[in-house]
Amino acid sequence: MAIAPFPLKLVGRRMLAPSVGHYSFVRDDGQPLDFIPGQFIQVHFSYADGTATKRSYSLATIHDHAMGPGEAVEIAVSYVPGGAATALFEGLPEGGHVEASGPFGRFCLMPGDRNARYLLIATGTGVTPYRSMLPQLEALMAERGVEVVLLQGARTPTELLYGDDFRAFADAHPGFRYVPCLSRELPADPHPDVRQGYVQQHLAEFAPDAARDIAYLCGNPDMVDACFDALKGHGLPIPQIRREKYVSSK
Structure with missing residues (x-):
């Protein structure tokens, strides 16, 4: 219907x-x-x-x-x-x-998940769903000690969508790490978690581990594909890699 x-x-x-x-x-x-x-x-x-x-x-x-x-x-x-x-x-x-x-859509946190960590990876407006998930993530951190790493890719600091929201959330929640990855321009006084380059270049730093991680990928299709391949290379099975590709339509 x-x-x-x-x-x-x-x-x-x-x-x-x-x-x-x-x-x-x-x-x-x-x-x-x-x-x-x-x-x-x-x-x-x-x-x-x-x-x-x-x-x-x-x-x-x-x-x-x-x-x-x-x-x-x-x-x-x-x-x-x-x-x-x-x-x-x-x-x-x-x-x-x-x-x-x-x-x-089903690009959502699953009630049955028992992972120790979420790897949330996004570019562009692909970061939008993670903003709506913040209260759920807060509850999961409190209830079962889950950790969260958000890698957000953009060209410049002005293109980090909802960056202030994520930084404030990270400052208030020790289990949440916010890692902006900037490909063209760094801020004048970058936070220690800011990285230069693309998100897929910095994924290995966080040692993806099939025994503890579930990953979410949302945004540019090339980024999603590159991170999907990298996560499989780290041993994550496909059910632990959840994807949504964003293509800007006219």
Whole structure:
């Protein structure tokens, strides 16, 4: 049975990076949007010629309970020059509406996991689902002492999406390490956990281990493939490597 689309009303936006916006919506039909961190919604719209299309966006909402009506629905939107979705979002006034459906997807933390550590690896807007997982990770660190390493790849410090959120979380939780990997430019006074280069170049530093690790890969398909191969090389079986590839669509 098809899931009926629902209206989302824009209540706020800010720039996360020079070409990525953070959009906050509320569901405008009085219903909750209950989701599992790691899931995504689809936004429906039409091209100029009237052809219907849709785009998928992971939910960035920091989520620690059942969603109620009127709670924020947050996504990160990459701006693609000449893109139809970019035109939709850039032209959307506060109070304006989009049609959406979902949530969808299984790129989520699994209740049955008994691993000692999560390796979370992302580039670009692929880091979005990890933001929504922070309360779950906090609970898992408290309940069973799980450790977490987040490797986030970007070209420059200004392109580290939600970097302030992750650094603050790491500062407050000794079991969580936040490792930005910057390929083009380092900050003037880098944190000791900042690395220069690509995430796949620094994965070996954290000694992936099949006996203790479950890895999540989200973002650029080349990065996902390179890290997948590297993790297999370290002995991780495929069920312990969970992947989602992000391709920016116009």
